[in-house]
Amino acid sequence: MTDAQPHDRADAASHHRAPGDAHDYTAVVERALAALDLDTKARLLSGQDTWTLPAVPAIGLRSLVMSDGPVGVRGRGWDAEDPSVALPSPTALAATWDPALARRAGHLLAQEARRKGVHVLLAPTVNLHRSPLGGRHFECYAEDPLLTGVIGAGYVRGVQEGGVGTTVKHFVGNDAETDRFTVDNRIAPRPLRELYLAPFEHIVEHARPWAVMTAYNRVNGSTMTEHRALVRGVLRGEWGFDGVNVSDWTAARDTVRALRGGLDVAMPGPRTVYGAPLAEVVRAGEVAESEVDDAVRRVLLLAARTGCLDGVPAAVEQGAVPQGLDGRAVAREIARRACVLLRNEPVDGGRRALPVDPAAVRRVAVIGAAARDARVLGGGSATVFPGAVVSPLEGLRAALPDDVEVTFTVGAEPRTRLPHAREGFTLRARYLAADGRVLAEEPRSDGRVRLMGRFPEGVTRQNLGAVELTGSFTPRLTGDHAFAVQGTGELRLTVGGAVLFDGRCAPGGSDPFEAFLHPVEQRVTAPLTAGESVAVTLRYVPGGPDLGDGLAGLNFALGHGEPRPDADAEIEEAVRAAAGADVAVVVVATTDEMESEGFDRGDLRLPGRQDELVTRVAAANPHTVVVVNSGSPVELPWRARVPAVLLGWFPGQEAGAALADVLLGAHEPGGRLPTTWPARLADAPVTDVTPVGGQLAYSEGVYIGYRAWQRSATAPAYPFGHGLGYTDWEYESLDTTPDSVRVRVRNAGERPGREVVQIYLAPTADAAPDAPERPARWLAGFAVVEAGPGESAEAEIPLPDRAFAVWDEEQGGAAEGGGWRRVKGVYRVEAARSVEDRRLTAEVTVG
Template sequence: MTLEEKVSILSGEDFWSVPAVARLGIGKLRVTDGPNGARGGGSLIGGVKSASFPVGIAIGATWNVALVEEIGAALADEVKSKGAHMLLAPTVNIHRSVTNGRNFECYSEDPFLSAELAVGYIKGLQGQGIGATIKHFVGNESEIERTTMSSEIDERSLREIYLIPFEWAVKKAGTWGVMSSYNRLNGTFTSEHNWLLTTVLRNEWGYDGIVMSDWFGSHSTAETINAGLDLEMPGPARDRGQKLIDAVNAGAVSAETLDKRVTAMLRLMERVGSLDDHRPHQEQANDRPEHRALIRRAGAEAAVLLKNNGALPLKPESRVAVIGPNAKRAQIMGGGSAQLNAHYRVSPWEGLVAQLGEDQLSYAVGCGNDRFEPLLRGTMTVEYFANEKLAGEPVHIGTQEDAQAFWIGHVADGKVDPLHFSARVRATYTPEKSGTHRVGIYSAGFAKVFVDGKLVADAWTSWTKGRTFFEEGCDEVVGTADLEAGRTYDVTIEFATKHFATLGLAAFACGIGLPFGDADIAEAVRTARNADVAVVFIGRNGEWDTEGSDLPGIELPGRQNELVAAVAQANPNTVVVLQTGGPVEMPWINSVRVVVQTWYPGQEAGNAIADVLTGSAEPGGRLPQTFPVRWSDNPAHSQDREVYPGLEGKVRYEEGIFVGYRHYDRLGMTPLYPFGFGLGYTTFSVSDLTVDDRGFEADGNVTATVTVTNTGARAGSTVVQLYVSDTESSSPRPAKELKAFAKVALEAGESRQVTLTLDARSFAFFRTEAKHWLVESGDFTLRIGQSSADLPLTATIKRSTILMLPV
């Protein structure tokens, strides 16, 4: 290869591909966003339809490695249908804070659970020849100023908590791709962090795949190449191309280093089959029955039954009041780069109608839970201008189906510069009710909204950076308009691009809505009072749980707490169905009969939820994240802003290794619901613990065997969990740490022996000064049960010598 050819494959050609090298017959490598589906090369909005799978935290709640491997294999089919070779997934950052906007996309607060699930996902994906790209390496546990923030994390915490999923992905799953995070790590961008990308990843772990930047997440030429970043994305090249050629010629990058990066890229291309893939790029929407069935099954297995005083499963003859903002809206995914255009969306209302019949159901919305005004929908005309002043004649006219756009890479059939254009959107709106409506607009760019020619919302004149569109957009600007029911109004949205901070995109969203009020809650109360059971569907949506924006807290948005309290007072058989990307405060917990957390379970959401509510499927989930009583109980909550959300460019991981349940144990604090907790429609016991520690002294290996019995009247599943405690350590350690688990499904009355295996790392902590893992002499306690707070079986084992393990 010539120098120019080598350099060409070290940066993207466009947003989703690496260029071919025609002279040598090297094909084009294509990637696509995941992790809960394969979107293909389209925008975050619209595009070719794809299967929408459960989000990461829902996968985490299954605690089922075999199921996750099935999902990985199915996602490989989806990637192939989009003509791509790699999926930008899985996301394995740790749930450090309950307010991280991207927790929905990640598996757990616990590194071991995250790591085991990631291994299953990667094996399923790569077993079908599709490359995994585990992300974001490392320290991206918040979305606040994430493209510039420095995560200040000590090495022991990195090794014991944040690096574990990546280490397992390399050593146990053989991942072919790693994506660097946007943030700095201890002052240095991860995309040019030599210790992270070379010392740890390649030299210590033996990684031979590629490291790619997150989109626009690399900031230098020689520094990134020399540190170990193989691929700059997206294209066209910004800090590579001619700049890299010049750096090689000047000696800033050696020929040997360049060849290492090129070899890694060629090895990847060979693994995923792109090296000799010269087929025309095509994207298909393959709505497969087997994927539908898998998504539905996984959605039910992810549901966590937190409380059940006999109201579930619903009795077939029950009259059911279906209430709440998430009842008739299918909340199937979070926001950000995980978004895709799903084949379809099944709402809980539709799922219950299919199973119970509409005659048994009544409905009231009660209140809203939107972060922004409800999106304006309907066919709209879009005029594009090849300037930023809406001047002259439009160079292209298109249509869209709602008042939102996410323009990136290729706009208006290529007739405008995607970073320098303007657009005018023309729509109509016919309100159902008369009243003072709220008109909202937020944009990555300048935008205005006119209703019948009158300026109503202005995000142009005084545009200010906010927390939308990956922190490239402003916060929503809201105006009001008095509108009459049944009358049609002209709505015009004017948009122009502006200079971007990090991500080169243009976007807007516009909504119009009539605020909910007391009358809506009163109607919900009447509906509940006239039913046998009231099922309240509440929570958040992808506007709240989204990449690019953390949550302000974990209170339910809007008047949802008030709605639940009012409904529970009206009907003693109140069931609460939560859909969120993490925990919420539950001030009404003692007033309701049932709480079930169903996350964002993908396109089959309503069917999966209805399966759980009616009992046709078991709620098989267990919490992958501790649910605190209040946000202030969380380990990242602090009066010191540098601890969270960050101050002057730094966020300090002050809690160290005491993340999640480790924190609550340390303080002796009882959470609302503990890590690993979940009920079912049957009961289980674990008994007869036996431990084989004959190899413990020699190599650190131990096995623990228990008998699991379904003591209830129907089939079901549980998760047997094993935690290790170091009775006396020379260094501070958590009271216990998850080190093994097994998902077990049994028929009523059935028993089975389950063996859990521990290796030396299960007992070790990291010694920063000595740069090794250490198993100390002394006693270790094994604790086994069905949640971090329910561990009835214990056994103590002893070492008489220390054991040092390499990194």
């Protein structure tokens, strides 16, 4: 028998307090603070550049370095020449339902941060999946606040046990991207407390993060960087958060209102609403210097915790967590554990489609552009640059026996943009002054030059006149090759001595970060001969967009595409390959034009002709397995026509290796859905992400995700918590008290397996007469268990008091009015495999 660890039971190491809890730092922080003058204190609250805070050698304070996460640690640069481990997307991590695995991911990321000289990781993102259209949902965890909070707490513990700070974001209500800089999200007190604030509260209570990032958006009239009630009243007052509150980049708008609202650090620098402007308003008597001192204390505390302040030990000693973790191994484990087997039916009346027996197949057709050019992570500030990526095609070829023939066809191209030039190209970037002098030169692994915050040595925002990406290209095929230029500014492309493009490209869209990250593309073609090298030069003169002071950056690219048959011919080729194979594996995916920072999705359809491709391939081969690589829900109109559908999310750098592990049965798919997947966008309960008159009304109240689906007459394609494995489970017993649940399950299959035991609470007709309207059921706890064939496993899962409570505006005590009220009555306690697959039921009376 295997005993499970419940989601919120922590051993002593989970709340690691080595020589430095906050109280131990009081004396050194006060001594350092007393040595600072007003100008220095004000400067400490403003970034000195894009990613760092200033050093003050006189008090032994070193510069604090921050870096984007959450799937890796990019460091101070934004450059593919500085690679990072790339873990699977946060939705994938949440799909494991395993905080211990999230904690191990955190240990690895702390190791990566130390390697790159980073003290604070700008992660995790714990906003909720309010609507499936949220463009950045791949970077969040789930639609449920408890699951989000538990996985987020595991992640935060892991990173901070490694001596690196975390920054839980985006506090609060940044649940969509449309007009995110200005939108006023109107959220009633009850859903604000029960849903959107709940993950932050759980993480503050259980993991004690060292920083929180406030969002761009407004909530109920106040921008979050100035929201005194939520920051000072709730975050610091009610929850006791003692860390740093840092703005999202460029989010701080007003010096006085930000300081009074509780904002400690305005990023990036050097020119922000803090620094010199802050010192000026203090001298003018508009704010008290004591308020500045409070913010500086928290920055000094963060410096002490991360080992950046002399005279005290860091909060975590080196060696407190495992060292020398294998990034590839951790990435592979998370990816395979996150795979959600949505469907697995028998093929032609025989065995189920998965796992595939390698000894029983002689030919495997791998189909789909994403099988060769893997879609491993989402776009935007979550982007990191892995040193190497294992594609699904490579992973399957490496795992299958040598005598199994593996064919590949593109089938359908999902991208509307050309990939960055790589195969056959040898390129260098030359950074030029206005007079043509070479300021710096470096090799490039592909045709993209993306820098933010840190330029090559000798290059500055002021002295840079142009960049030339130059080298040679040796074609593999004869025919018309497509080239693309991407960037905002002046671009001139020369191939083989001929100028193919010479013009100015303007930014697109209203979001400056979106315009920077996804610049406009222009395409041209050139006839080339296989094997004959040609010179290639793309000259770029920067021309925006303006990201604000301290955010100097470059982002331009040379794209390339080989001669291709027309789209109809590509699908026909894929159908022929499938028809001649024992198994057809079709890999479909979204692109960074669908799922990225700065914009929301317009629909949930797979891009290009991928739906048609799957339908045609399935008709040609009854043993068709579809692998879906997307960070959040997409429509699967063909799902009933294929025997197996496997959701791989954005699987990180070991995508193909993990996929082969699961498809061929070396490991089972252990994932469960952290968010509901609709059959059609039109069925989704919440689809409104576009503000009207600057406001976005969260009019659905507490009814998002599965809470809302339970009120709908239409069933989703796949419910919250759903996921199949390669074995069967029987739920044998359920014992419950008002404080905990004990569930015994048995592995009734023929191979070892892992099960996620989910506990839901449902009010009964015997609820208290004054009970408020509540969802039909809600997640109250969960645990992961493992057992071999025929073995039983037992999970003991606490039922927290909060599971029986609602936010009542009539209660007193909270900063802005209201309080938690325990709702008395009789509840059903349901042990389930998903919110719709409930196996055992008991009742408990709460007084």
